[in-house]
Amino acid sequence: MAEQDPKQPEAERQPEAVEQPTDIAPEASEAASEDAEAPAELTPEELVTQLREELITSEDAALRAQADAQNVMRRAEQDVEKARKFALERFCNELLPVVDNLERALEATVGEAVDDNEIVKPIAEGVALTLKSFLDALKKFNIEAVEPEGEPFDPQLHQAMSLVENPDVEPNTVIAVMQKGYTLNGRLVRPAMVMVSKSPDGK
Numbered sequence: 544m545a546e547q548d549p550k551q552p553e554a555e556r557q558p559e560a561v562e563q564p565t566d567i568a569p570e571a572s573e574a575a576s577e578d579a580e581a582p583a584e585l586t587p588e589e590l591v592t593q594l595r596e597e598l599i600t601s602e603d604a605a606l607r608a609q610a611d612a613q614n615v616m617r618r619a620e621q622d623v624e625k626a627r628k629f630a631l632e633r634f635c636n637e638l639l640p641v642v643d644n645l646e647r648a649l650e651a652t653v654g655e656a657v658d659d660n661e662i663v664k665p666i667a668e669g670v671a672l673t674l675k676s677f678l679d680a681l682k683k684f685n686i687e688a689v690e691p692e693g694e695p696f697d698p699q700l701h702q703a704m705s706l707v708e709n710p711d712v713e714p715n716t717v718i719a720v721m722q723k724g725y726t727l728n729g730r731l732v733r734p735a736m737v738m739v740s741k742s743p744d745g746k
Contacts, residue, residue: 628728635686635732639725642681645674646723681725689724689735691717700724702734709740716740 585593652667678688689700696703696715701724709718717737724735 629730631684631686632727632730632732635681635684635725635727638677638681639733642674642677643722645670645677649674685728686732687726689726689731690720691724691735691737692720693717696737696739700726700731700734701737701739703739704736705738706741707738708743710743712740714740714742 649667649670652663652670681687691697691701693712694717695713696717701717704721707718709716712718716739717735718740719738720735721738722736725732
């Protein structure tokens with residue numbers, strides 16, 4: 544750059560040349576490129592179609608979410624109901640041996656000799672009343688006895704302890720109950736222990 548004489552009048556001084564930028568800023572270049580590639584605006588019909596599709600998608604997602612929430616609530620209600628129904632199962636299993644012992648005691652005190660015994664008779668009556676009260680209490684909580692004597696053998700409810708040939712009944716029939724079974728609200732708590740008949744040829 545040439546040095547100007549400080550004594551030269553200002554009017555005669557030449558203005559310094561201003562350097563023009565030779566490079567365009569990268570941001571401006573990218574913006575210009577994006578403007579060139581920007582899609583054309585949607586027509587009203589296309590915009591309506593797009594909004595309808597988005598609405599259908601949103602409604603479908605909302606319905607799915609609602610169905611999932613209902614399924615979760617239904618499963619939770621079923622779990623609570625099962626827990627309420629079968630909360631007594633363990634307690635029931637603890638009571639059944641007491642019932643078995645009362646029944647055995649009653650069987651041991653029943654007979655003509657016992658009926659004539661003034662000492663044993665009141666004991667037998669007391670055991671019978673106690674057993675009846677016990678069974679009535681169990682029924683209040685939907686604990687039912689399974690006594691399948693004379694019925695076809697059902698592996699879902701019965702446990703076969705032995706097979707006995709008996710031509711007087713159909714094969715696979717319960718001919719004796721050695722221990723009663725019990726159900727709680729229709730679900731098996733303890734299978735009945737039974738003797739099952741079989742044909743003479745073993746079939």
